[in-house]
Amino acid sequence: MGDEKAVGKPCGAGNETVVICRCEDVTLDEIRDLIAKGYATMDEIKRITRCGMGPCQGRTCRQLVLAEIARATGKSMASVAPPRFRPPTKPIRLRGAIKGDSCDYDG
Amino acid sequence: MTTTADAVVIGGGVVGASIAYHLAKRGFGRVVLVERSYLASGSTGRCGAGVRQQWGTKLNCLLSRESVRMFERMDDELGHDHSIEFKQGGYLLLAYTDREMNQFIKNVELERSLGVPVDLLTPAEAKAIVPMLNASDVLCATYCPTDGHANPFHVTYAYAGAARRLGAEILTFTEVRGIAVEGGKVTKVICDKGTLDTRVVVNAAGPYSGGVASMAGLDIPFWAERHQILVTEPVEPVLRPMVMSFSRRVYCQQTPHGSFVMGMGDPSEPRGFSLESSWKFLVEMAREITRILPPVGELSVVRQWAGLYDMTPDAHPILGATPVEGFYLACGFSGHGFMLAPVTGQLLSEIICGEEPSIDITGLDLGRFERRELVVEPSVV
Secondary structure, X not given: XXXXXXXXXXXXXXXXXXXXXXXXXXXXXXXXXXXHOOOOOHHHHXXXXXXXXXXXXXXXXXXXXXXXXXXXXXXXHHHOOOOOOOOOOOOEEHHHHHHOOOOOOOO | OOOEOOEEEEOOOHHXXXXXXXXXXXXXXXXEEEOOOOOOOOHXXXXXXXXXXXXXXXXXXXXXXXXXXHHHOHHHHHOOOOOOOXXXXXXXXXXXXXXXXXXXXXXXXXXXXXXXXXXXXXHHXXXXXXXXXXXXXXXXXXXXXXXXXXXXXXXXXXXHHHHHHOOOEEEOOOOEEEEEEEOOXXXXXXXXXXXXXXXOEEEOOHHHHHHHHHHOOOOOOOEEEEEEEEEEOOOOOOOOOEEEEOOOOEEEEEOOOOOEEEEEOOOOOOEOOOOOOXXXXXXXXXXHHHHHOHXXXXXXXXXEEEEEEEEOOOOOOEEEEOOXXXXXXXXXXXXXXXXXHHHHHHHHHHHHOOOOOOOOOHHHOOHHHHHOOOOOOOOOO
């Protein structure tokens, strides 16, 4: 628990330049602003800012946003729900998906 | 939690948020919206985000034409801190069969008679609008330049925020467990966090509206159906309109953000509430879209998901009063709830306030199914 709090420690002034989501250029200030407005779930923050919707699908920002929510709401990180993991695991070219369709699938 | 309300709207999707806003704007006393998760967590947040006015029925044309006018002024009207990202890049509808072509000719005549600016195009004219289009097997196309796209999350949050500023209460993470009806009238909405005494309840629960209606003792002809969708990485703007085919059941649009959003219907999809994504969809979608828009095949898919259509037998929504006094329906949008949400809020608020609705929607009542007066929409994906 102590470590989780350390993860979410505020990093001081100038957070408008601290980029949380590198795919969609979302800053720490934007995240904190939304949490202050009452958006206390990763699902909402993701949908408002696109944080975690880019090519890396939240691999970098997910933990950072969850830590911010935990810090602001006084919850443990484990109790803040992460967004759903959606396919594909890694970006795949549409043409590649057709070529790779040689194995069986049942829908 | 408030214990009395003048109106309770069930469902925090875009339809419910629009209804709550329009009721609050009319000063309909204490308006409470109840949503079991967060706003736009259901079908709204999963939708293709398209807004079109090209239809095969007069009612859908009139409803969507009014909605587009409302989308056009929404940023100014609602005063939300984020744009709704309304982009009018048009819709290009493609015909591949004679039957479809004949339908398009009829649709264009109807649409134009109602003031919707639509043109019937040759394949070459269609290709001039979308240079990447494979027009080789296209028979004809229709194009409406004022159709487009808006951001479903921001539209919902904009309506909810404006409703709240007008005094409405938005209760998220609150689930409806029951509806009390006494002497044929609605009296209470029972939620997990308390009970609301009310004489007006609006069922805007999207695909879950059947369950909500049954709480009030109503059986509505209605089912949920999964539709899948995917999004690519963002790229420079290269595709202005939404490109759509009814016979191939696909649609594809580049959003203002740069990503391509595309979806595809599956005629073998069973009724139900599944929200799983499938590999089959990814492959079939990829195959179809690379036939229609070949360069799109080079884009990478970053995410796929699924949402539920709230289907009715005639692909038109069920709007208005019911045999249970005070219980109103705004459901059954059959995949078009997002684009019809603005006008739906306006019309429902007029009906609930006892005014003459600004568009005659008596044909969209629940009673049409018993009367066997269906208004079948031929132009759906």
